[in-house]
Amino acid sequence: MLLEAKNINKQFAKHKALDDVSISIPENSIFGLLGPNGAGKTTLIRIINQITAPDTGEVLFKGKPLKREDISRIGYLPEERGLYKKMKVGDQSIYLAQLKGLSKSEAKERLKYWFDRMHIMPWWDKKVQELSKGMAQKVQFVTTVLHNPELLIFDEPFSGFDPINTNLIKKEILDLKAKGTTIIFSAHDMPSVEEVCDHIALINNSKVILEGNIHSVKEKYKENNYQISYTGDLGLDEPSIYKTLHTKITDYTTDAVVKIVEGRKNEMLRLLADRVNVKEFKEIIPSMNEVFIKAVEENNALSI
Incomplete structure (x- = not known):
C-alpha cells in the first residue's frame, strides 16, 4: 500500500469529524474518497496533508509513519481554490513551483510543457483576475x-x-495514473468516479461504511435484477422463479426487467428458451450513484 490511515479520530469541539477511520490506498491506483457533505472527507484529506493532526491514529506512507518531509511527495488540489489575483499567471506558477522545490529554470521548462498541453500558454502574462474560473482551475491543476x-x-x-x-x-x-502516480479522488460526481476509480471508500457520519474494489462494491449491491428483451409470449406466470418489475413493448419486442430468485437464473434461462425468442439477457449491475444512495440511506437508518 502507498498510504494507509489507521484508526483515525478527530474531534472539533462537540463535533466528531472522524470516528475510527481506516483506509488503505493501493499504489498506482485511483482511490475514490466519497461521502455526503460534512461526512469527514476533507478532514481526512487535511490530516494526510499534515494541515491538521489526528487526535489518535496514524498515517503510514509506504509502510512508515508519514513525516513532514513526505509532503514534498504529495500534490494537493483543494476544493477551495486560491490564487493571488494581482499576480501574473506565469510569475505565480513559478512561485508555487519553487515552493515545491523546483529551481526557477526547471519550473519554467515544466510549466511551458504543461501550459501548452492544457492550452493556456496565451495567458502566461495575464493577471490571475483576468482568468475565467475554468482557466484558473487549469492553472492550479x-x-x-x-x-x-x-x-x-x-x-x-x-x-x-x-x-x-x-x-x-x-x-x-x-x-498520470498510467505513468505510475497514485491518486486520491474526492468527488460527488458518481459517473466520473465510476469512470476513473479503481477503489473507493465511502464515509458517512464520520465513519467508513464501505470500502473496496469498485467492481466488488457494485457486485455487493446488485439485487438479482435482469434486463430481458424478447419476442413471443413469455406469459409472466412463474412467480416462484421471478417477479416482474417493469415491462414495455416496442415494435413487437418486449423489454422486461425481472427479479430472479437467487440461484434460479439457469431455470429462468430454460423457461425463456422454451417459450420465446430471446434478443438480450443481462444482469443489471447498480451504478455507483445507486450504491452511494443505498449505502448512505441504510447507514442513516441504523444511526437513528
Whole structure:
C-alpha cells in the first residue's frame, strides 16, 4: 500500500469529524474518497496533508509513519481554490513551483510543457483576475502536478468545468495514473468516479461504511435484477422463479426487467428458451450513484 490511515479520530469541539477511520490506498491506483457533505472527507484529506493532526491514529506512507518531509511527495488540489489575483499567471506558477522545490529554470521548462498541453500558454502574462474560473482551475491543476508527486489528491477537481475541460482533466488524471502516480479522488460526481476509480471508500457520519474494489462494491449491491428483451409470449406466470418489475413493448419486442430468485437464473434461462425468442439477457449491475444512495440511506437508518 502507498498510504494507509489507521484508526483515525478527530474531534472539533462537540463535533466528531472522524470516528475510527481506516483506509488503505493501493499504489498506482485511483482511490475514490466519497461521502455526503460534512461526512469527514476533507478532514481526512487535511490530516494526510499534515494541515491538521489526528487526535489518535496514524498515517503510514509506504509502510512508515508519514513525516513532514513526505509532503514534498504529495500534490494537493483543494476544493477551495486560491490564487493571488494581482499576480501574473506565469510569475505565480513559478512561485508555487519553487515552493515545491523546483529551481526557477526547471519550473519554467515544466510549466511551458504543461501550459501548452492544457492550452493556456496565451495567458502566461495575464493577471490571475483576468482568468475565467475554468482557466484558473487549469492553472492550479498544473501547479499541483508539476513536481511529479508520488501521491496526488484531487478534491472536487471537475467543479466549475465545462464538459470539454472536464474530459481534458479526466484524461490527464488517467494518464498520470498510467505513468505510475497514485491518486486520491474526492468527488460527488458518481459517473466520473465510476469512470476513473479503481477503489473507493465511502464515509458517512464520520465513519467508513464501505470500502473496496469498485467492481466488488457494485457486485455487493446488485439485487438479482435482469434486463430481458424478447419476442413471443413469455406469459409472466412463474412467480416462484421471478417477479416482474417493469415491462414495455416496442415494435413487437418486449423489454422486461425481472427479479430472479437467487440461484434460479439457469431455470429462468430454460423457461425463456422454451417459450420465446430471446434478443438480450443481462444482469443489471447498480451504478455507483445507486450504491452511494443505498449505502448512505441504510447507514442513516441504523444511526437513528
